[in-house]
Amino acid sequence: MTxxxxxxxxxxxxxxxxxxxxxxxxxxxxxxxxxxxxxxxAKGRFLAPVxxxxxxxxxxxxxxxxxxxxxxxxxxxxxxxxxxxxSYHRWLTPEQFGRQFGPAPADLAKVTGWLASQGFRxxxxxxxGNAILFSxxxxxxxxxxxTTLAQVEVDGVPRIGNLxxxxxxxxxxxxxxGVVSLHNVPLxxxxxxxxxxxxxxxxxxxxxxxxxxxxxxxxxxxxxIYNTSPLLAGGVDGSGMTIAIxxxxxxxxxxxxxxxxxxxxxxxxLAITYNGPNPGITGDETEADLDVEWxxxxxxxxxxxxxxxxxxxxxxxxxxxxxxxxNTNLAxxxxxxxxxxxxASGAAMSAFTSSAYAQAAAQGQTWFISSGDAGCAGGDxxxxxxxxxxxxxxNSLGASxxxxxxxGTMFDDASGGPYWEAANTAIGASAMGYIPELAWNENGxxxxxxxxxxxxxxxxxxxxxxxxxAALVPGATMRAAPDVALAAATHDGYIVAQEGTLEIxxxxxxxxxxxxxxxxxxxxxxxxxxxxxxxxLYQLAGNQYLGTGPAVFHDITSGNNSVPYTEGYYAGVGxxxxxxxxxxxxxxxxxxxxxxxxxxxxxxxTSPAGPVAFTSGGTQxxxxxxxxxxxxxxxxYTWNFGDGTIATGSTVxxxxxxxTGTVNYPVxxxxxxxxGNLAAATRNVRVASLDLNVDGGxxxxxxxxxxxxxxxxxLTGDLNSDGLVNDLDLAILLGAL
Amino acid sequence: xxxxxTTLRIALGMxxxxxxxxxxxxxxxxxxxxTPAATPLAWSYTDAAATAGGIVxxxxxxxxxxxxxxxxxxxxxxTVLSAGLMLTLQVEPTVGQWSKVQxxxxxxxxxxxxxxxxxxxxxxxxxxAAGVLSVVVSQKGYFKALATKGILAKVAVDLRSAAVAGQxxxxxxxxxxxxxxDTGALVxxxxxxxxxxxx
Numbered sequence: 001m002t003x004x005x006x007x008x009x010x011x012x013x014x015x016x017x018x019x020x021x022x023x024x025x026x027x028x029x030x031x032x033x034x035x036x037x038x039x040x041x042a043k044g045r046f047l048a049p050v051x052x053x054x055x056x057x058x059x060x061x062x063x064x065x066x067x068x069x070x071x072x073x074x075x076x077x078x079x080x081x082x083x084x085x086x087s088y089h090r091w092l093t094p095e096q097f098g099r100q101f102g103p104a105p106a107d108l109a110k111v112t113g114w115l116a117s118q119g120f121r122x123x124x125x126x127x128x129g130n131a132i133l134f135s136x137x138x139x140x141x142x143x144x145x146x147t148t149l150a151q152v153e154v155d156g157v158p159r160i161g162n163l164x165x166x167x168x169x170x171x172x173x174x175x176x177x178g179v180v181s182l183h184n185v186p187l188x189x190x191x192x193x194x195x196x197x198x199x200x201x202x203x204x205x206x207x208x209x210x211x212x213x214x215x216x217x218x219x220x221x222x223x224x225i226y227n228t229s230p231l232l233a234g235g236v237d238g239s240g241m242t243i244a245i246x247x248x249x250x251x252x253x254x255x256x257x258x259x260x261x262x263x264x265x266x267x268x269x270l271a272i273t274y275n276g277p278n279p280g281i282t283g284d285e286t287e288a289d290l291d292v293e294w295x296x297x298x299x300x301x302x303x304x305x306x307x308x309x310x311x312x313x314x315x316x317x318x319x320x321x322x323x324x325x326x327n328t329n330l331a332x333x334x335x336x337x338x339x340x341x342x343x344a345s346g347a348a349m350s351a352f353t354s355s356a357y358a359q360a361a362a363q364g365q366t367w368f369i370s371s372g373d374a375g376c377a378g379g380d381x382x383x384x385x386x387x388x389x390x391x392x393x394x395n396s397l398g399a400s401x402x403x404x405x406x407x408g409t410m411f412d413d414a415s416g417g418p419y420w421e422a423a424n425t426a427i428g429a430s431a432m433g434y435i436p437e438l439a440w441n442e443n444g445x446x447x448x449x450x451x452x453x454x455x456x457x458x459x460x461x462x463x464x465x466x467x468x469x470a471a472l473v474p475g476a477t478m479r480a481a482p483d484v485a486l487a488a489a490t491h492d493g494y495i496v497a498q499e500g501t502l503e504i505x506x507x508x509x510x511x512x513x514x515x516x517x518x519x520x521x522x523x524x525x526x527x528x529x530x531x532x533x534x535x536x537l538y539q540l541a542g543n544q545y546l547g548t549g550p551a552v553f554h555d556i557t558s559g560n561n562s563v564p565y566t567e568g569y570y571a572g573v574g575x576x577x578x579x580x581x582x583x584x585x586x587x588x589x590x591x592x593x594x595x596x597x598x599x600x601x602x603x604x605x606t607s608p609a610g611p612v613a614f615t616s617g618g619t620q621x622x623x624x625x626x627x628x629x630x631x632x633x634x635x636x637y638t639w640n641f642g643d644g645t646i647a648t649g650s651t652v653x654x655x656x657x658x659x660t661g662t663v664n665y666p667v668x669x670x671x672x673x674x675x676g677n678l679a680a681a682t683r684n685v686r687v688a689s690l691d692l693n694v695d696g697g698x699x700x701x702x703x704x705x706x707x708x709x710x711x712x713x714x715l716t717g718d719l720n721s722d723g724l725v726n727d728l729d730l731a732i733l734l735g736a737l
Numbered sequence: 738x739x740x741x742x743t744t745l746r747i748a749l750g751m752x753x754x755x756x757x758x759x760x761x762x763x764x765x766x767x768x769x770x771x772t773p774a775a776t777p778l779a780w781s782y783t784d785a786a787a788t789a790g791g792i793v794x795x796x797x798x799x800x801x802x803x804x805x806x807x808x809x810x811x812x813x814x815x816t817v818l819s820a821g822l823m824l825t826l827q828v829e830p831t832v833g834q835w836s837k838v839q840x841x842x843x844x845x846x847x848x849x850x851x852x853x854x855x856x857x858x859x860x861x862x863x864x865x866a867a868g869v870l871s872v873v874v875s876q877k878g879y880f881k882a883l884a885t886k887g888i889l890a891k892v893a894v895d896l897r898s899a900a901v902a903g904q905x906x907x908x909x910x911x912x913x914x915x916x917x918x919d920t921g922a923l924v925x926x927x928x929x930x931x932x933x934x935x936x
Contacts, residue, residue, distance in 0.1 A: 700873040701823055701915060701923070703860050708921040711878035730877070731858045 026114060030146050030167035033178040036346045040185050041161030044152035050160055052139030054149075057312035058123060058276075058320060059141070061111065061132040062177035062352035069101045076100075077361055077402065078467070081535050089528055091364035094127035094327045101359075102129020107175050114172060118144035126327045128359040131180075131352065133315075133323070141182060141314075149182065160184050160313050177355075178348030180319060186248075187316050187338040187397070189287035190370040191509035192453055192490050215413070215420050216504055217487065217494045219263045219297035220429025222514065225411075226486065227434065228298060228586040230682040231521055233640050234668030236590060238299025241520040244331035245291045245513060246338070247308045248317025249282040250274075252499065256304075259293045259497035264427035265300045272306045275324045279310030279317065289498045290505050291337050291513040298517020298586075299524075305331055322353075326360045332529040334360070335368040335516035337509035339395035341378025342461050349396050350462040357402035357532075364529030368516040369398030370508035371407040371482035372456025375441065375561035376568030376577075392458045392566065394481045401466035402532045404519075405481040406512040407579050408440035408455035408488025409556055418714055428495075434585070439559030439571040439578035440488045442506075453490070454561040456508060457482050457569055457577040468535040471542055472575040483534055485556065485579035486511035518586050525590045527677045540592060541581040545574045552589045553582035587682060601635065602627050603671035603679040611684045613721025615732060617658040620685065623651045626671040633673040640668045642685070659687045661694045662716050688719045690736050698736050706733055779803030780896055781936050785929035787813045792822075792914075793929040797891060800838060804896040807838050810928065812851065812885035818919035820882040821852060821860060821875020822889060824928065825913025830868035832905050832935060833894040846872035849888035853881070863892075869910070870894075875917055882919030900935050907933040 065073065079085035092100070103111070111132060112122050120136040138149050138160075145166035152159050161183030168176050215221075223229045231237065256270045270292060288306065296304045307330070309320035318338045325334050342350055360367055371394065372378060378393035398405035413419045413435050421430040441454040463479040473480045487494075490506035494514075497503075523530060530536070543549020556579040561568035569577035603626040612620050626635050639647045641654050642665035656665060665685040672678040690698035692705040709717030709725040717725040719732045780803060785793045791814070797807035810824055828835070838847045845863035848854055853876055854861055860875040874890045876882075894907075907930055916924045 700862055700864060700871050703862060703873045704821055704823055704875055704915060704917045704923055707821055707860055707875045707877055707917055708879055708923065711880045712921055727856075727858055727877075730860065734858055734860075734862060737862060737864065 025171070026110060026169060027171035028169040031170045031173045032165045032167050033348060034165050036165050036178055036182075036348050037163065038161055038181070038183050038185050038346070039344045040154045041152050041159065041163065041183050044154040044159065044161075047151040047153055047158055050138045050149045050151055052137060052142070054138040054160070054313060055135070056138055056141050056182075056314045057135045058133050059135065059182070059314040060180035060319060060323070060352065061115070061134060062180050062348050062355065063103055063111070063130050063132065064175055064177050064351070065101055065103075065130075065355065066174070073101045073358055073362065077358060077532065080362065080531055089364070089531075091529055091531065092362045094329055094359065094363065097359050097362050098127050098129035103175055111172055111175055114169060115144075120144070126323060128327055128356075130355040130359060131323060145179065145182070147182065154185060177351040178346075179314075180348055180352050181316065182314055184311065184313050186311065187318050187340050189284055189509060190337050190339055190373045190395075190456075191287050191290055191505050191507035192373065192493075193286065193505070215430065215492050217492055218424070218428035218430075219265060219300070220425060220427045221431040222297060224429060224431040225434055226518070226584060226586050227588070228518070228521065230587045230666035230668050231525075231590055231680065232300065233642055233666055234670045234680050234682070235638075235640070236521050236525050236670070236678075236680055238302030238517065238520045238524060241299060241302040241333065241524050242305050242331035243295045243299065243302050243513075243516050243520050244305045244307060244325045244334035245288075245295060246318050246321035246325065246334070246336045247284070247288045247291070247306050248279065248311050248321065249284040249288050250278055250280050250308055251285060251288045251292065251306065252281070255289055255497045255499065256292055256296075258500070260296070262428070262497065263297070265297065269296055269300075269302065270304050270306065272308060273324070273330075275307055275309040275320060277310055278308065286496065286498055286503070286505060287337055287509055290494065290496050290509055291335060293496055294494055294510055295335055295513035295517045295520075298514045299520035302517065302520045322356060326356055326363070326365065329363050329365070332364060332523045333366050333368070333516050333519045335513040336397060337370045337507075337512050339370060339372050339397045339456075341372075341374075341393040342396040342399060343378065343393050345396035347462065350399065353397050354400040354402070354463060357400040361402040361532040364531045366516075366519050366523075366530050366533045367403040368406050368512045368519065369395065369403050370456070370512040371395055371398055371405045373408070373453050373488075373507045373509070374456060375454030375563035375566070376456075376458050377563050377566050378456065392568065394458045394460055395456050398481060399460040399463050399479055401463060401479060404483050404515070404533050404537070405580070406508055406515045407457055407482030407485035408506075408508045408511050409437035409485045409579055409583055410440040410442065410489035410559070411435040411487060411492045412438050412558070413492070418712060434554065437485075437487070437554060437556050437579075437583055439556060439561060439576075440485075441559055441561060442489055442491060443563060453506070454563055454568070455482070455485065455488060455578050457561050457580070459577070466534070468538045472538055472545070472581070480575070480577055482508075482577075482580040483537060484515060484553075484581050484584065486514050486583050518584065518589065521586065521590050522593050525678060525680060526593055536593065537581060540589070541575070550588055550592050551585065552592055553584055555582045591680060591682075600628070601671055601673055601677045601679040603669060603681050605667075605669055605681045605683045608683060611686065611721070613686045613688065614656055615688045615719050616690060617656050617687055619653060619655040621651065621653045622667065622669070622683065624669050624671065624681070625650070626679065628673050628677070636672050638670045638672070640670070642666050642668070656685055656687045659689050660691065662686065662688045662718075686721045688721060690719065690733055692716050698733065700737060702733060703730075703737070706730060777803070778896060778900055778902055778935050780806040781934040782806055782808075783932040785931040788929050791929050792885070792889070792926055794931060796931070800891070800893070805836065805893060806896075806933075807891055807893045809888045810849065810890040810892070812887060812889050815884035815886040817885040817916075818882040819885045819916045820879040820919065821873065821917040823871065823873045823913070823915045824890065824892075825869065825871045825910055826892065826930075827869045827906075827908050827910060828894055828933075829906055832897055832900045833868070833907075834897055835863075835865045835868075835870040836893050836895040838891045838893045845870060845892065846874060847891040848874055849890045851883055851885070851887045851889050852876050853883075871913065879917055879919055879921050882917075885916070896935060902935050905933040905935055
């Protein structure tokens with residue numbers, strides 16, 4: 001530490017004489033913080049200087065951990081995921097995290113003292129110790145950080161921002177990363193914008209149309225495609241879980257309730273927290289509705305905690321909501337669908353979010369972040385105007401080592417199939433099963449697509465490769481993204497209720513909250529928070545792709561995330577920078593989640609050993625075995641046969657009646673112990689119907705339908721459930737006529 | 738047996754005649770009975786006029802006899818591609834009875850000359866009840882759909898011995914006829930049916 005006393009220090013000393021902050025030894029020599037001028041501000045049209053009295057509220061000073069504390073923190077994060085460690089799944093509170101890793105009180109006092117000396121009000125030192133929220137006015141900001149604030153026109157909108165890199169006193173350089181932002185250029189909501197269902201469809205029902213060829217995702221479709229149906233049927237539906245969603249706008253509660261009622265989801269699962277004054281409904285309503293409605297669709301019984309923080313002149317409400325969710329330890333799972341390219345967001349934002357997610361992981365929180373919608377070019381520079389900034393970049397908010405970055409896919413339903421029923425169920429679903437996927441890229445060439453939209457992905461320019469990524473991304477030195485992916489294309493967009501109407505939305509804004517919903521199922525099934533999910537996700541993928549483990553992921557091997565003027569990355573076998581490890585079979589993910597808790601239930605269905613098929617009904621005996629790590633536990637076996645019938649016991653017999661049309665019954669076994677730990681297993685039972693046309697009974701006309709199925713591969717005609725429609729099925733039908 | 742009123746009256750009449758015969762002269766010789774003219778009934782079928790793009794029923798002259806009418810189900814439009822069909826016909830059950838086209842057939846329908854039904858099991862099936870005949874003839878799958886032109890199938894109806902001369906209703910119920918097209922769609926059609934008479 002320098003002992004030189006500069007004129008600046010003398011000035012500071014003079015100020016300190018009237019205050020309490022110990023600034024005597026603080027070196028106030030300004031140190032520039034490069035990379036903290038937003039490119040949009042830098043390129044914008046200067047309008048006017050700012051009024052020095054302009055309020056600058058809730059600015060975020062990102063604090064730096066000492067190298068020693070950072071090393072201890074990272075070691076703990078690893079231990080918390082290591083079953084051999086005494087720290088395994090022993091999560092910290094925000095206060096514990098702050099005490100263990102945050103700045104020493106004296107250092108904190110040094111920073112807050114300096115801020116106070118510059119005329120700022122300290123709003124909050126976060127319990128985790130990684131940020132100080134402070135407020136003041138533009139004049140104080142310009143003086144303290146030796147920067148210039150101005151009014152600048154950005155894309156036709158007047159903004160406030162710093163034109164030059166801010167500085168901090170050299171004496172604080174070891175404690176402070178910088179100010180997260182000194183501008184009001186909003187983080188980009190990573191969705192494609194909403195389009196009304198009614199303008200996209202011909203006639204009713206709206207959600208799937210053999211007439212228009214358009215198909216949209218209703219919650220029931222998602223459950224079918226990503227195979228949450230057996231989990232939901234078995235009670236692994238998010239019950240008791242909370243999913244936190246970041247927001248900066250209010251929403252209409254009636255939209256969410258209407259959506260849930262319309263699609264047959266349980267009512268009253270929404271909680272809204274206003275972190276400060278309610279900003280009202282802003283231009284982000286689409287994003288907020290999407291996040292809230294779809295996180296709750298994937299986990300229908302989970303409570304969705306929507307945290308709303310209004311943006312200020314200096315801080316984005318999204319970051320304020322993130323800080324709130326982490327420092328109140330609000331939920332085990334959280335999702336954020338906003339972003340900005342790393343280059344634009346700057347080093348302070350990257351450092352701050354990395355620190356924040358590390359704290360969240362230490363608390364057992366699992367954070368999901370959209371990878372962005374501008375392909376390889378990053379998320380902040382207008383995916384629809386072609387002004388991409390080289391080099392390739394990823395979403396700054398999703399680039400840390402302690403969050404799951406969620407990319408986008410697009411259903412490849414233009415060939416093969418059929419994948420969609422001609423009509424919807426009562427809850428608007430029509431998907432018939434899993435649909436093959438491509439890397440999402442709708443650069444204006446796909447039906448239903450518009451603008452330059454593609455899954456974000458690539459390599460961080462700030463964050464080195466995390467330890468858990470080394471095996472599947474060999475040779476890389478920086479963090480690769482995304483980690484996983486789900487559908488994001490407008491081609492089969494997500495249905496959202498907004499302002500009383502149904503809209504279609506795409507983007508990784510949809511895939512992130514949806515995956516957060518899936519994670520809530522994991523947390524419920526395991527009975528434990530999971531922290532950073534990536535180590536287990538990559539372990540599951542490694543096992544699968546090496547052929548030593550179950551198939552949890554749908555490996556997506558086609559497509560790319562190139563955008564105009566910039567070649568991106570290509571999907572391929574295993575991990576790729578478009579779709580990460582791939583999308584998931586949720587049932588397989590939950591069933592195979594690697595848990596080594598102190599009290600663990602394992603269950604399996606031993607008989608029948610595989611899927612069961614009946615033609616026109618039949619009786620089946622099911623037998624299960626289960627173990628609990630606590631041998632004193634008495635286990636409860638519950639069977640949901642999928643036909644509205646439930647039975648208990650380790651061995652049960654059930655009769656599946658004849659059906660109208662072929663019906664698949666996901667028989668779900670749930671085994672639970674007295675402490676609420678549970679495990680699930682499934683066995684599929686298929687009851688075929690000879691009445692292929694569902695017109696009242698098997699007739700000669702069903703022979704024609706069977707003939708058609710022989711060409712289409714539609715398994716309605718698969719009467720013997722062998723996965724084929726062939727002479728064996730024909731013989732069955734002929735014998736019945 | 739339950740005698741009807743008519744039968745009873747005839748029986749009583751016969752008894753009276755016998756009594757008169759026995760009570761009269763013992764040398765009585767009854768007159769020789771009159772022999773009625775032998776005119777066996779036969780089908781008469783006038784082919785339906787072919788309609789554009791339609792399917793018509795045409796008498797198969799080679800296989801038909803006076804009491805065994807074989808009808809060819811004929812497609813007339815080569816631009817329509819199909820892989821199979823279901824056909825339903827109804828005849829007055831007191832007059833006609835659906836039968837095999839040829840004695841060696843295994844069912845009440847024969848494949849025509851258009852569809853390739855492949856190896857057994859084949860989609861060649863008929864059901865008959867109360868004068869209604871339903872038949873299906875189809876290839877397996879529609880990927881190799883063919884021009885719907887030519888004889889698609891054959892069916893036959895026999896004249897019942899108790900039939901009386903006159904017009905016979907030969908019809909097709911609505912919704913009973915379906916074509917499996919080259920896209921896999923099941924499309925309804927109405928076959929053109931000619932005029933059927935017993936004479």
